[in-house]
Amino acid sequence: MILCAPLSLPAGTLPKPMSDVAELENFVIQDCGSCHGLALKGGLGPPLRPENLDHLPEAAIAAIIREGIPGTAMPPWKPLLTPADIEWISHQLKTGKLVSP
Numbered sequence: 001m002i003l004c005a006p007l008s009l010p011a012g013t014l015p016k017p018m019s020d021v022a023e024l025e026n027f028v029i030q031d032c033g034s035c036h037g038l039a040l041k042g043g044l045g046p047p048l049r050p051e052n053l054d055h056l057p058e059a060a061i062a063a064i065i066r067e068g069i070p071g072t073a074m075p076p077w078k079p080l081l082t083p084a085d086i087e088w089i090s091h092q093l094k095t096g097k098l099v100s101p
């Protein structure tokens, strides 16, 4: 499993906006993918392909990414991602643009 490198940033590091789409895409594949699978088909965490996320509206996905799921391995990402990054990722997960069919 790929280690979540950004998690080792010193405490208090401010979220840096990942305005670069390629950088964000890479982040989702590498960092989310380290638990959810590189094709987001699941691993330690559940699959995150559009057909798996019917039960979650985009806003709920954003809330999960922001706050994590307490008591599980799903960490909160708000120290690392801006609200805009989180919205972008939620939208990509819902539409499946990051994964091939």
Ligand code: HEC
Pocket (backbone or CB within 6 Å): 004, 028, 031, 032, 033, 034, 035, 036, 044, 045, 046, 048, 052, 053, 056, 061, 064, 065, 069, 072, 073, 074, 075, 077, 089
């Ligand atoms: C350290 C492992 C880990 C990483 C990294 C991780 N997740 Fe998770 N994630 C989990 C686990 C485990 C769950 C399931 C928790 C549970 O039991 O409900 C989960 C659940 C979720 C869910 C809810 C899925 C559902 O069907 O209920 C979403 C959405 C999600 N993660 C998105 C992300 C995104 C986006 C990223 C990257 C920013 C990410 N996760 C990174 C472990 C991880």
